[in-house]
Amino acid sequence: xxxxxxxxxxxxxxxxxxxxxxxxxxxxxxxxxxxxxxxxxxxxxxxxxxxxxxxxxxxxxxxxxxxxxxxxxxxxxxxxxxxxxxxxxxxxxxxxxxxxxxxxxxxxxxxxxxxxxxxxxx
Numbered sequence: 001x002x003x004x005x006x007x008x009x010x011x012x013x014x015x016x017x018x019x020x021x022x023x024x025x026x027x028x029x030x031x032x033x034x035x036x037x038x039x040x041x042x043x044x045x046x047x048x049x050x051x052x053x054x055x056x057x058x059x060x061x062x063x064x065x066x067x068x069x070x071x072x073x074x075x076x077x078x079x080x081x082x083x084x085x086x087x088x089x090x091x092x093x094x095x096x097x098x099x100x101x102x103x104x105x106x107x108x109x110x111x112x113x114x115x116x117x118x119x120x121x122x
Contacts, residue, residue: 058104065097
């Protein structure tokens with residue numbers, strides 16, 4: 001099989017099916033003069049509130065789990081089924097609390113990175 005001669009200005013390749021690669025644009029399309037409607041203090045206050053809500057939710061789940069574990073740990077006349085049921089519930093609550101502590105620990109790390117990256121002005 002012989003290849004045909006192409007003009008010097010044509011792109012030549014040894015690939016059987018050359019294809020164009022996608023291109024990237026770094027500028028947003030549309031309105032070129034976009035403005036930010038909030039100051040940096042407002043943005044940081046919003047981030048602070050958002051992280052506070054996330055942390056409060058995680059702490060609330062931990063407190064609720066601990067409260068339920070204390071309720072389960074009551075001593076009294078119980079049959080074997082009730083003991084097994086409470087043991088399973090305690091195991092589930094404990095696993096949930098461990099998961100929440102892990103999430104809480106990761107969030108603490110994120111907040112620490114943000115604080116270290118953007119020190120306050122003095």
